[in-house]
Amino acid sequence: GDSVTQMEGPVTLSEEAFLTINCTYTATGYPSLFWYVQYPGEGLQLLLKATKADDKGSNKGFEATYRKETTSFHLEKGSVQVSDSAVYFCALSGHTGNQFYFGTGTSLTVIP
Amino acid sequence: GAGVSQTPSNKVTEKGKYVELRCDPISGHTALYWYRQSLGQGPEFLIYFQGTGAADDSGLPNDRFFAVRPEGSVSTLKIQRTERGDSAVYLCASSLGTGGYGELFFGEGSRLTVL
Numbered sequence: 697g698d699s700v701t702q703m704e705g706p707v708t709l710s711e712e713a714f715l716t717i718n719c720t721y722t723a724t725g726y727p728s729l730f731w732y733v734q735y736p737g738e739g740l741q742l743l744l745k746a747t748k749a750d751d752k753g754s755n756k757g758f759e760a761t762y763r764k765e766t767t768s769f770h771l772e773k774g775s776v777q778v779s780d781s782a783v784y785f786c787a788l789s790g791h792t793g794n795q796f797y798f799g800t801g802t803s804l805t806v807i808p
Numbered sequence: 809g810a811g812v813s814q815t816p817s818n819k820v821t822e823k824g825k826y827v828e829l830r831c832d833p834i835s836g837h838t839a840l841y842w843y844r845q846s847l848g849q850g851p852e853f854l855i856y857f858q859g860t861g862a863a864d865d866s867g868l869p870n871d872r873f874f875a876v877r878p879e880g881s882v883s884t885l886k887i888q889r890t891e892r893g894d895s896a897v898y899l900c901a902s903s904l905g906t907g908g909y910g911e912l913f914f915g916e917g918s919r920l921t922v923l
Contacts, residue, residue, distance in 0.1 A: 700850075732912075732914075738916065739811075739812070739899070739914040739915055739916040739917065740851070740899070740901075740912075740914040741913075741914065742911045742912065745911070785850055785851070787850075795853050795856065795864065795867075796841070796851075796853065796912060797853070798843075798850035798851045798852075799850050800848065800849055800850045801848075801849070801850050
């Protein structure tokens, strides 16, 4: 069945460091791919998405490119800030469009 | 507010009791989802409503779990004869349409603890 595997955490970085959180997926057909973020004390919210191969999603300095050949959707940011500290979830929506499958989450802590 | 509202935010109950969790989605959102999130895990799909009907309930773990959305807006997740393993955060999300291209808007969750 459809599934998402993402890099285990926790990840601790210094401010202005480069961030990569790896995500790979298994899916039937052509899924849509998402990164959701959960800041402390808040609900999950969409960070960025890509709906077809080679699309790049971007938001708040974060980027991820939908790579069909490697079945990946890695999250990157060139210079993290303390305010980026949160848990990041990779997710896909399968070919039916009804279900979202989430990874286990990667906790990021950015220290000044 | 205009977001997804879930009540109660915290519920502590004893093993064997009945529990109801409520979700009030964003006005106008036809799709509503329930997820369960255990500690250190990602959200696990339970059930999806399109309007009043449960379009996909394949994620409900057993027949102790049931959900309704009688008027196509507010939804209630019902858990009978609760077990300690049911302890988790139950998340509700809504969307304008089917999720494939739409964005899920999540509530802050209802934390259930079964003693």
